[in-house]
Amino acid sequence: MLGMFSLFPLLKGWxxxxxxxxxxxxxxxxxxxxxxxxEEWGWLLQILELTDDAYGTVDVxxxxxxxxxxxxxxxxxIMNQIGALAQDPGGWVQEYLRPxxxxxxGIYVVVAYSGGxxxxxxxxxxxxxxxxxxxxxxxxxxxNIRVIVGLVAITDRRLFIQSLRRVLDQKLSLTVDPKLLVAxxxxxxxxxxxx
Numbered sequence: 088m089l090g091m092f093s094l095f096p097l098l099k100g101w102x103x104x105x106x107x108x109x110x111x112x113x114x115x116x117x118x119x120x121x122x123x124x125x126e127e128w129g130w131l132l133q134i135l136e137l138t139d140d141a142y143g144t145v146d147v148x149x150x151x152x153x154x155x156x157x158x159x160x161x162x163x164x165i166m167n168q169i170g171a172l173a174q175d176p177g178g179w180v181q182e183y184l185r186p187x188x189x190x191x192x193g194i195y196v197v198v199a200y201s202g203g204x205x206x207x208x209x210x211x212x213x214x215x216x217x218x219x220x221x222x223x224x225x226x227x228x229x230x231n232i233r234v235i236v237g238l239v240a241i242t243d244r245r246l247f248i249q250s251l252r253r254v255l256d257q258k259l260s261l262t263v264d265p266k267l268l269v270a271x272x273x274x275x276x277x278x279x280x281x282x
Contacts, residue, residue, distance in 0.1 A: 131203060136161060140221060140232075153272055154272075245263050
């Protein structure tokens with residue numbers, strides 16, 4: 088059966104990308120550190136967090152077709168509290184090692200999102216931002232936090248649309264409406280059959 092990405096090997100204008108950002112000394116109680124700003128279009132495959140504090144927090148904001156911003160927040164302790172301990176595309180705690188229950192120090196691996204590897208990648212448009220913070224709930228003065236984001240990025244929107252049309256029907260026009268190449272709302276107009 089054909090899946091979401093079954094035609095991708097035949098298409099042009101896309102690439103797998105990995106964004107890997109890590110910060111040491113994220114100070115408890117400080118404002119969030121904006122560590123990654125992605126101007127890409129594409130599909131989110133996975134977000135992975137590695138931290139040495141149960142409250143090491145990752146905030147992700149991204150946009151859809153109408154440029155409305157959606158925000159998600161993850162940290163190991165909340166995943167543990169809600170029982171997200173088994174593999175799930177919406178995220179889970181892969182490693183939760185908190186040797187001292189009176190300290191938030193430990194080793195934590197959170198798969199914050201893995202839908203793309205389970206057939207349901209999340210589409211997004213620019214701008215996607217990732218911030219790191221350590222809330223006052225932590226017992227440590229600072230933490231190390233690393234985030235790894237895997238995605239399929241459309242690197243050339245015009246070529247991507249043209250190659251999709253060519254794969255679907257070799258007789259389809261390769262003319263691309265410029266309104267398809269910009270983010271946000273746009274009114275598409277009828278095109279005569281002769282074009």
